[in-house]
Amino acid sequence: MRDKYLAAFIGILFAPAVSAAQPRIALRAGTLVGVVQDSTRAAGLAYALVSAVGADRRTFASETGAFQLSGLRPGAERIRVQQIGYAPIEIPVLLVAAGEGAADRLVILLGRRIQVLPEVVVQADPGALRTYRQPRGCVAPERAIGGGAGEIVLNQAVTNADRILTLERDYPYSAAYEHIRKASDTTEQVVAQAVDTVVVRPGRRVTYQPGRVLVRRRRSDNVDAYYFAVPDLAREAFQKAHCAWYLGADSAEGRKVHRVDFSPAPHVKGVDWAGTLSFDWESFQLVRSDAWLVQVKPRESLLQTARCAVNYREVIPTLVHENLAYCLVGQRHPQFPTVTETYRLIATEFLKARPGAVP
Numbered sequence: 001m002r003d004k005y006l007a008a009f010i011g012i013l014f015a016p017a018v019s020a021a022q023p024r025i026a027l028r029a030g031t032l033v034g035v036v037q038d039s040t041r042a043a044g045l046a047y048a049l050v051s052a053v054g055a056d057r058r059t060f061a062s063e064t065g066a067f068q069l070s071g072l073r074p075g076a077e078r079i080r081v082q083q084i085g086y087a088p089i090e091i092p093v094l095l096v097a098a099g100e101g102a103a104d105r106l107v108i109l110l111g112r113r114i115q116v117l118p119e120v121v122v123q124a125d126p127g128a129l130r131t132y133r134q135p136r137g138c139v140a141p142e143r144a145i146g147g148g149a150g151e152i153v154l155n156q157a158v159t160n161a162d163r164i165l166t167l168e169r170d171y172p173y174s175a176a177y178e179h180i181r182k183a184s185d186t187t188e189q190v191v192a193q194a195v196d197t198v199v200v201r202p203g204r205r206v207t208y209q210p211g212r213v214l215v216r217r218r219r220s221d222n223v224d225a226y227y228f229a230v231p232d233l234a235r236e237a238f239q240k241a242h243c244a245w246y247l248g249a250d251s252a253e254g255r256k257v258h259r260v261d262f263s264p265a266p267h268v269k270g271v272d273w274a275g276t277l278s279f280d281w282e283s284f285q286l287v288r289s290d291a292w293l294v295q296v297k298p299r300e301s302l303l304q305t306a307r308c309a310v311n312y313r314e315v316i317p318t319l320v321h322e323n324l325a326y327c328l329v330g331q332r333h334p335q336f337p338t339v340t341e342t343y344r345l346i347a348t349e350f351l352k353a354r355p356g357a358v359p
Helices: 147-170 230-234 236-241
Strands: 024-028 032-038 049-054 057-060 066-069 075-082 089-097 106-110 173-184 190-200 215-216 223-225 242-252 255-264 273-280 286-294 303-316 317-332 338-350
Touching: 024 032, 024 230, 032 215, 049 066, 057 066, 057 147, 057 190, 075 106, 075 286, 147 230, 147 242, 147 255, 147 273, 147 317, 223 303, 230 236, 236 242, 242 273, 255 286
Parallel strands: 024 089, 032 106
Antiparallel strands: 032 066, 049 057, 049 075, 075 089, 173 190, 173 338, 215 223, 242 255, 255 273, 273 286, 286 303, 303 317, 317 338
């Protein structure tokens, strides 16, 4: 399972708010200057996503919350801001030329999201943010929590996956992993070991395809199993191929979490992933994912089974990345029936500019 990008999805609760006032903000050479802050601490929110809805322009705030949104014209506009753990906000502004009695910058205050599950259902503008669409034919397990609570958690997951996809496209970055591969015999004794470094660049990884997560090696009967990535959960292909259910509170990595189980939709007949995703109870950041291959044909290749556990951490504020992945692979091989693979994150690097950097 080399050269894969291991990840899952994360999310936020959204309840867009609109300010009654319409502030006049000065444009300088078509650029809106502003800052995103926590409403209670007046501290900058690093890497908040700022968008001009009408102009279809977006940018990420810097580490201090400052941003510059370019490519705008004078006139009425709506500015949308998203940040994990905060309620998104969308406000109307009037953009004018500098010197026309307008403020030099736009200050946007975000309030912490209030935990309202499962008693209260928060409705959001369906056109404002990307949401989850359950495929047809999905049958929920008995323990699943449906209705508003389940919809909120699943929508949070997709909304944040879309945010990560946006960041990945606008600010591509690479991740370097220490990769340890151990092969064991039938007595579970390690008989071979290899250690190398794997560098993953988002634009070069294998994109998830429904029922086709196994990729055959050239001139070989063996295959590699590619895990899904965070941005895949915001893509229509992954959503249409998987059923997902909210199962309420659980624990993972020593903390209280929201648990979401998922499996291939009934129409997906090829090999795919099923598993469990754990999100931090308050911030909804992804803590851990556990997934295993299903629908593997015994004689299709040397690979017979695969099960992976992935832990996540913040690489930069609100950008959650795979920190440690452990995979156990079963093979139809006379000498090496079992292979364990470990991926430990060494470093990440933005290939061009960091989010919030001034062009």
